Amino acid sequence: xxxxxxxxxxxxxxxxxMVGQKHIVQTLQNSLKEGRITHAYLFSGPRGTGKTSAAxxxxxxxxxxxxxxxxxxxxxPACVRITExxxxxxxxxxxxxxxxxxxxxxxxxxxxxxxTEVRRKVxxxxxxxxxxxxxFNALLKTLEEPPGHVMFVLATTEPHRLPATIVxxxxxxxxxxxPLEEQVARxxxxxxxxxxxxxxxxxxxxxxxxxxxxxxxxxxxxxxISFTGAHITYEDVLxxxxxxxxxxxxxxxxxxxxxxxxxxxxxIDSMMQEGKSAERCIENVMHYFRDVxxxxxxxxxxxxxERIVDRxxxxxxxxxxxxxxxFQIIDILxxxxxxxxxxxxxxxxFEVAMMKICSIGAGEPEPKPAxxxxxxxxxxxxxxxxxLEQQLAELAKAGASPGSxxxxxxxxxxxxxxxxxxxxxxxxxxxxxxxxxxxxxPAFKQVLSRWSQVLSQVKERKITVHAWLVDGEPVSATxxxxxxAFKNTIHRETTEKPAxxxxxxxxxxxxxxxxxxxxxxxQKEWKEAAADAPEEQKSxxxxxxEDVQTGKHKEEWINEAIQLFGEDLVVIKEDD
Numbered sequence: 001x002x003x004x005x006x007x008x009x010x011x012x013x014x015x016x017x018m019v020g021q022k023h024i025v026q027t028l029q030n031s032l033k034e035g036r037i038t039h040a041y042l043f044s045g046p047r048g049t050g051k052t053s054a055a056x057x058x059x060x061x062x063x064x065x066x067x068x069x070x071x072x073x074x075x076x077p078a079c080v081r082i083t084e085x086x087x088x089x090x091x092x093x094x095x096x097x098x099x100x101x102x103x104x105x106x107x108x109x110x111x112x113x114x115x116t117e118v119r120r121k122v123x124x125x126x127x128x129x130x131x132x133x134x135x136f137n138a139l140l141k142t143l144e145e146p147p148g149h150v151m152f153v154l155a156t157t158e159p160h161r162l163p164a165t166i167v168x169x170x171x172x173x174x175x176x177x178x179p180l181e182e183q184v185a186r187x188x189x190x191x192x193x194x195x196x197x198x199x200x201x202x203x204x205x206x207x208x209x210x211x212x213x214x215x216x217x218x219x220x221x222x223x224x225i226s227f228t229g230a231h232i233t234y235e236d237v238l239x240x241x242x243x244x245x246x247x248x249x250x251x252x253x254x255x256x257x258x259x260x261x262x263x264x265x266x267x268i269d270s271m272m273q274e275g276k277s278a279e280r281c282i283e284n285v286m287h288y289f290r291d292v293x294x295x296x297x298x299x300x301x302x303x304x305x306e307r308i309v310d311r312x313x314x315x316x317x318x319x320x321x322x323x324x325x326x327f328q329i330i331d332i333l334x335x336x337x338x339x340x341x342x343x344x345x346x347x348x349x350f351e352v353a354m355m356k357i358c359s360i361g362a363g364e365p366e367p368k369p370a371x372x373x374x375x376x377x378x379x380x381x382x383x384x385x386x387x388l389e390q391q392l393a394e395l396a397k398a399g400a401s402p403g404s405x406x407x408x409x410x411x412x413x414x415x416x417x418x419x420x421x422x423x424x425x426x427x428x429x430x431x432x433x434x435x436x437x438x439x440x441x442p443a444f445k446q447v448l449s450r451w452s453q454v455l456s457q458v459k460e461r462k463i464t465v466h467a468w469l470v471d472g473e474p475v476s477a478t479x480x481x482x483x484x485a486f487k488n489t490i491h492r493e494t495t496e497k498p499a500x501x502x503x504x505x506x507x508x509x510x511x512x513x514x515x516x517x518x519x520x521x522x523q524k525e526w527k528e529a530a531a532d533a534p535e536e537q538k539s540x541x542x543x544x545x546e547d548v549q550t551g552k553h554k555e556e557w558i559n560e561a562i563q564l565f566g567e568d569l570v571v572i573k574e575d576d
Contacts, residue, residue, distance in 0.1 A: 006225075007218040010190055012053045013083065014071050015061075019186045019214050020178030021050055027173070028054070029070040032061050037068065038171050040143050040152040044159035045175025048213030052092070054175075055124045055153040056082065059090045062151065063118035078118050089115040092124045101134040108142045111150045121150045128154040129161040136163050143169045177212020180204070186214065187221060191232075196225060198232035205237050241280075249288045252354075253317045256329070259358045268351055278346035279337070282353065286333040292318045293326045329357050432521065432529045435476035435483045439530075444477040450511055457507045465503055468494045475526055481517040482508060485526045492520050 012018045015025045031037055041058070043051040060072035060079045072079045081087045093103070107123060115121045125131075131139070143152060143166065154170060156162065178186075187203045206224070210217035220241070221232075228236045248267065255263035271281055295311070296318040321329075336353035340346040438444060451474055459466035471491035472484040486492035494500060501518050508516040 005219065006190065006194075006222040007215045010218060012050060012057065013074055015054075015057055016071065018050050018054060018057075020182045020212075021054070021175055024054065024173045024175065028058060028061075032068050032070050035068065037062060037151070039146045039150065040170040041154065042159070042162075042167060042170035042172040043153065043155045043175060044172065045157070046177055046211075046213060047157055048210070048215030048217075049175040049178060050214065051155040051175055052124065052126055054173075055122075055155060056090075056092075058153065059122040059124065059151075062120050062122065063087075063090070068119075082118075087117050089118050089120075090122045090124070092126065094127065095125050095130045096127045099130045099132055099135060101132060101138050104131065104135040104138040108138060111142055112147055114149055119149075122153065123150070124153045124155065126155045127157070129156045129158045133163075136166055140165055140169075178214050179212075180207050183207035183210065183212075183214060183217055187217060190218070190221070194225075196230055196232065199234050201234040202232045202237045205234065205241075209241060249285070250313055250317060252285065253288070253292070253320075256354070256357055257317075257320045261355055261358050264354045264358060265351060268347070268354065272347055278350040279340050282333055282337050282340065282350050285354075286330060286337065289326055289329050289333070292321065293323065293330070296321075296323065296326070325360060328360050332357055332360075432483075432526070434478055435481075435519070436530060438478045439476035441477075443479055444474070446512070447474050447477040447482055453511055454504075454507055457511065458504060461503060461507070462500075465495070465500045468500065469504060472520065473523075475521075475523075477516075480515065481519050483519045483521060483526075485521050485523040487523050489522065492522065496520055 015029055018025055041055075043054060045051060057072060060074070060082045061070070062068050063078045063082065064072045065076035065078055066073050074080070074083065078087070082090050085092070091107075093107075111121065111123075140163075146152070152170075154162075154166075159167065159172075159174075184200070184203050184207050187206065188198070191198050191203070202224075203221075206217055206220050209220060224232055224237055224240050227240055248271070252264065252267050255267065268281070272278070292314055295314055299315070332353055336349050340349050343349050455466060455470060458469055468491045469484070471488050472486040472495065474482055475485045476483045484495075486495070495504070495518075504518050505516065508518065
């Protein structure tokens, strides 16, 4: 008899066999007991977490001879044949290879016919996000008003790619990554039934590599059994997967702490000689230092310590590194891991990364960790205090008191802060100060309340322009302009093209009844500008003489404002 892969032979056949999805199992079973079965379900979540298995179990529970029941009996003809995949009324479709509108139209035409073999027709559409827009449109009406004898189960790993109109017509269930301890328990159970002995550390390492996917864990276990036979050791798992033993991590960490570049390079060379890949090694080292940091900062967390094999040894290593240095190490490893994807010599990049880590803070005392937010605020306040002290000193030298500033000559134009100076000084950047002052005003609130209409009108006129504009969101508005912040540079640049911008401004004028210009900015720049500006600077003070007969000139008003509020809070706007 041909060998059947473990993930197939141990595929869950009842709800109680499913691992790590108790919240979903309980909801579905209650629905079956109470007869509250809906016409469409959406199962979303990472790969290998049981989405299609749950869909088939649900199809059996609905059509079981003894059901609908909380659990299928798996003994009646309906359950047995659905498990075998030989019931014509339970259709499993791979949307990745059947993504066109014709395949969905075929389903739409057939759903109106009553089932011939079981109680209810069930359509399971896997990787449903792969369907084309036309196919989604063809499916939409069927999902909205299906016949009473039909049930749809949509499964996807990327629910964000589904149209909102599809999602809103389904009951959505989000599958979670399987917790480590539940994966290990399931692997131990399967090994026992398959008459395989395995070290606990070996199974725990397999579970860690699967990243919460039970199917991946079983596939890896199957591969290791083929190599080791009936007994699995931790060393065998490391050999098969190209992982690093805890002793190698400890040696590497000690060499890094001693800044012994020679020892680090020797360890890397020995790893490469053992057949390990540089990509997997740098990933393992980054995860190791992540665990060191977590153990150092949250030593009593069970969620962290359960991942660690040698806790005492890692605690000793954690005591040798400051938090700041570990942060730097992880940043460097992450940077070079990304670079490796495009490198022809990944081993060289691994070596460079480790040498750079060894050189961190060489010959200098390690910096103490600091709260970045508090440090930046203190720096800003210190600079402001220095400016105020300098101004007072200058006034004292001139023999004037702060209250007599109105008689002082106007400061040179070069020393003033221009009113229209943009916070972003790059060429072609939008002047953000007017928008910062208006972001809480009624004009912006009106734009926010009607932005969905803007997007809808743009989509009707040109869907490609809508595709770029939808990446942005309005963040402020003045009486004659709307500021939209974008996440992606390409989306912003394409929106700024004259033809696209003109179309959007036409829509704005029609909806708001007045001409409005479109201004754009990157979200990061907008957030930095809003954070950097002091609270007082977010609204501007406009000085207007109460009596034109007072005889005060513009320069005198400016000087008085500077003395009252400080030059860093005063913005001078020239009349047009």
